[in-house]
Amino acid sequence: MRFDIITLFPELFAPFLASGVTRRAYASGQVDVRLWNPRDYADGNYRRVDDRPFGGGPGMVMMAEPLARCLVAIRAERGEPEGGQAPVVLFSPIGESLNHAAVERWSASAGGVLLCGRYEGIDQRFIDAHVNVQMSLGDFVLSGGEIAAMALLDAVARLQPGVLNDEGSHQLDSFNPALDGLLDCPHYTRPEEWAGQQVPVALMSGHHAQIERWRRDQRLVTTARHRPDLIDVARKAGRLAPADEAVLAKLG
Ligand SMILES: C[S@@+](CC[C@H](N)C(=O)[O-])C[C@H]1O[C@@H](n2cnc3c(N)ncnc32)[C@H](O)[C@@H]1O
Known part of the structure; x- marks a missing residue:
């Protein structure tokens, strides 16, 4: 282009x-x-x-x-x-x-x-x-x-193929329709403990499904807190599963 x-x-x-x-x-x-x-x-x-x-x-x-x-x-x-x-x-x-x-x-x-x-x-x-x-x-x-x-x-x-160092990373970014337009989840890197704060246990589990569930939950929580309008859009488009709704229901 x-x-x-x-x-x-x-x-x-x-x-x-x-x-x-x-x-x-x-x-x-x-x-x-x-x-x-x-x-x-x-x-x-x-x-x-x-x-x-x-x-x-x-x-x-x-x-x-x-x-x-x-x-x-x-x-x-x-x-x-x-x-x-x-x-x-x-x-x-x-x-x-x-x-x-x-x-x-x-x-x-x-x-x-x-x-x-x-x-x-x-x-x-x-x-x-x-x-x-x-x-x-x-x-x-x-x-x-x-x-x-x-x-x-x-x-x-950054959306052009091969431009990002890690090809898949933009697919996990905020607003991506493939992730239902939600905001990104929090990220952590080494050390495991910093200033008295631990990395969330789920991310240390090595259990792929558990990590993915944690990330999905965090995307939902972050989006509900900061951009509830995006939750409404995802819900109206039928993109929220019962497990997602259960996470959101706990937020009150
Ligand atoms: C000082 S601004 C002119 C502002 C204009 N008199 C107004 O009140 O809308 C000079 C130029 O900056 C650019 N610009 C200013 N604010 C912008 C914005 N929010 N988004 C995109 N371009 C902007 C536009 O190209 C604009 O012609």
Whole structure:
């Protein structure tokens, strides 16, 4: 898959693409990332990409024209046929919050163009003409869309085959439909006792079925405590067995 990122700060992506899981996905070519700076498509000595908002008020607005030229260059480099254009995603508080289902959809896609806003945002005429999807990282305001783009790329990268050191590990992560969308269970490692606290006995038993039951119980308990809405979803989908309901009933 290929992601073309439009950003005024391409340098922010260098360490991100040079480390850990995202480095492996990027280096293997499974997630092809190309960076585009709208400043390279702006006019004049100052290569201006922003201007004051009509109607007054604080801050600056990203101009439509450098973005439009940048997008033309991206589409030309992608060699896109008419009607086969990659979707343009704008990171914005307006969009739907990124979640696991969206990440799974993107990880199975051919990619897209990710537009990182800055300042007060982007001239609405560019958004109306070219943006297909708006995506938010949550109900708060970032200084720019770059961190949101990295969040999407990171989450997509770790779902690509062979990118994680342990292939199966993402299948045990929170929100996975294969584990009924529950949150992850607690994890422990050596030593067996730390600061007066023992590792739960079930995990030391060496008994596979007992360990799996303990993990399932803990997923249920953690989810019921922190995200009861996810328990409701699993229940409505008929994903909770009588043994699961018995665990939840004990929580009161
Ligand atoms: C300072 S913000 C602009 C905020 C905008 N004036 C507002 O109140 O919604 C600059 C850029 O950061 C990005 N951004 C800010 N918050 C975001 C969020 N919650 N999710 C995704 N992107 C965000 C967007 O690309 C936005 O254009």
